[in-house]
Amino acid sequence: MSFKFNLFYDVAVAGGGIAGVAAALAAARRGAKTVLLENQVFLGGLATSGLIYIYLPLCDGKGKQVSFGITDELLRLAPEYGPFDLPEQWGGPEGGFTGGKSTRLECRFSPAGYILTLDKLLKEAGVDVFLETRICAVETASDGTVTALETENLAGRGKITAKRFVDATGDAAVVRYAGGAVETGLNYLTPWVLQHCKNAGSFVFDENIEMKAFNRSENAEPYRYNTDDPRGMTGFIRDSWELLRKYYDEAYASGISRKDLYPLHLPAMAQTRMTARICGKETLTNGSDKMTFESSVGLYGDWRIADKVWEVPYGILLPETVRGTLAAGRCISTDGDAWDAFRVIPSAALTGEISGVAAVLSIKEKQDPADLSLDLLREELRKLNYQFHYSELV
């Protein structure tokens, strides 16, 4: 195949969601020539294109900050172009979901405004960004090391060659294309839509604008789309639109005026929470919170329940067989309850930063990321105030 371009980088980050942005920032700020490849016209992934507007907490819900570095930076900058303030309220109610009510160190943001902030950070760090550029194939060496990504955009078919890769695609696309093992997850039809609503009462922007969130009902059946069906995801998206039509039709039939209630913006990404994740060298699963892992490279406070803190074993970022590549964000190797805990914005930022740092160190050390010294990685992360074991918190 002939390519319109073949560009060379130290680190290529696949996917410009929160995990990808964090990975690219971490790599570029350490002097690596870094590229970020994003399929959408926006940066931020689900957090912006998917109309998610709550940066969930990075504290333990009992008054202690658990995650630092870029996870902290992206939280503090999130309100920059929006109407919300960053609350410094610590120690939310014990147990339970705070639902964005800011009793933990979390905040709301304008999805559109956040794109502007993320872009500014990438620009300042010198990351080469490609938007509307889809990774459609991966080249590998005989030992399973990823050597290049093949992309498609307006310029035609191109090639991005790099020393290391970060798969932050949210659905493990790089690892899948490289032949690595993945698991798919269960999802529910729970669209979020930005709407005009007179006297807004849901997730409120101002008195007439809210994020209407269709949350999962108690006994809801998972939405079973077939990942092998070429129209599987299309069905999921169009059924969310059907649900929205039903909601507006019923509202109008009950006498609510079209002038008072109408959609302003629909999500520009499929709102699946757990699409596909790598099978890693280690996997976090039910009951792994508060467990100690010798390989831990970070700490993460569960967004759902106070005092539930997870150590982050390095192996959950490493695909079982695919080399030269780390995963970040909602496609890392977590399962069951751990996948639900780790599929959100703060953990995307956290694992993004760790993968970006590890990618750069592994280039310097001329080692595969899987062979990188944990002491070296932790030494670099400790400079950002990272802690690694639950016992350090208490």
Ligand SMILES: Cc1cc2nc3c(=O)[nH]c(=O)nc-3n(C[C@H](O)[C@H](O)[C@H](O)COP(=O)(O)OP(=O)(O)OC[C@H]3O[C@@H](n4cnc5c(N)ncnc54)[C@H](O)[C@@H]3O)c2cc1C
């Ligand atoms: C309905 C719903 C509500 C949620 N509510 C919250 C909430 O309140 N708070 C919270 O913190 N989290 C919430 N989440 C979860 C959270 O938004 C995401 O899981 C998180 O932002 C994931 O970030 P990520 O970077 O790992 O992945 P993504 O955001 O999925 O980013 C992956 C990026 O990779 C790109 N990509 C994928 N494939 C390719 C390819 N082949 N080529 C190029 N680019 C590619 C995608 O376009 C995307 O931009 C919610 C999710 C849903 C669905």
